[in-house]
Amino acid sequence: SFELAQPPSVSVSPGQTASIACSGDNLEKKYVSWYQQRAGQSPLLLIYQDNKRPSGIPERFSGSNSGNTATLTISGTQAMDEADYYCQAWDSSTGVIFGGGSKLTVL
Amino acid sequence: EVQLLESGGGLVQPGGSLRLSCTISGFNFSDFAMNWVRQAPGKGLEWVSGISGSGRSTSYADSVKGRFSISRDNSRNTLNLQMNSLRAEDTAVYYCAKDRQIAVAGTSAIDFWGQGTLVTVSS
Numbered sequence: 261s262f263e264l265a266q267p268p269s270v271s272v273s274p275g276q277t278a279s280i281a282c283s284g285d286n287l288e289k290k291y292v293s294w295y296q297q298r299a300g301q302s303p304l305l306l307i308y309q310d311n312k313r314p315s316g317i318p319e320r321f322s323g324s325n326s327g328n329t330a331t332l333t334i335s336g337t338q339a340m341d342e343a344d345y346y347c348q349a350w351d352s353s354t355g356v357i358f359g360g361g362s363k364l365t366v367l
Numbered sequence: 368e369v370q371l372l373e374s375g376g377g378l379v380q381p382g383g384s385l386r387l388s389c390t391i392s393g394f395n396f397s398d399f400a401m402n403w404v405r406q407a408p409g410k411g412l413e414w415v416s417g418i419s420g421s422g423r424s425t426s427y428a429d430s431v432k433g434r435f436s437i438s439r440d441n442s443r444n445t446l447n448l449q450m451n452s453l454r455a456e457d458t459a460v461y462y463c464a465k466d467r468q469i470a471v472a473g474t475s476a477i478d479f480w481g482q483g484t485l486v487t488v489s490s
Contacts, residue, residue, distance in 0.1 A: 261429070293476035295412070302462060302483060303412065308476035346412050350475050355426045356402065356414035
């Protein structure tokens with residue numbers, strides 16, 4: 261079955277750029293979405309189809325997908341960005357797949 | 368405004384059954400696929416099941432295949448999840464989740480989530 265791997269934790273200083281990776285076999289052949297989940301809240305869609313932002317999502321959130329790795333980039337990271345981040349893709353055999361999640365800490 | 372309101376969660380014994388429902392408002396329900404996604408306490412997101420806008424196509428995670436059944440009533444704007452033969456490992460918050468597409472497929476992404484309903488499987 262298809263799997264997505266994420267680092268369990270990522271740290272960043274306020275105002276700096278955070279990058280969260282999501283890896284999977286030949287992932288560039290699939291569309292990747294990214295979600296933010298703050299403590300005690302439901303997830304929020306940040307990025308879909310690799311690099312598209314839904315209405316209302318700030319431009320500092322961006323996505324890319326190449327080779328075996330998709331990346332969520334957060335520019336000018338703020339304290340409010342501290343949350344869990346999940347990547348997601350779809351596979352014809354497995355269905356919808358989520359990565360294990362990455363906890364972003366803004367130090 | 369899109370609203371997804373889950374109901375039906377609670378405490379159930381191992382081997383028991385439970386039916387979750389989700390009432391939808393704020394968009395044309397039949398134009399979009401719907402999903403159930405769960406999150407065990409302190410764990411990550413796990414997709415459970417999806418259904419196309421028409422209801423004709425369904426899909427399940429291997430972990431629930433043969434035990435859970437997803438359905439929808441487009442006339443009543445309602446999504447359901449029938450859960451049978453429940454196990455301790457099914458304990459989780461279950462989210463009703465709207466897909467951006469009419470079918471759960473390659474371009475699927477979940478653009479709206481409910482608040483979730485807690486299912487606890489324990490004796």
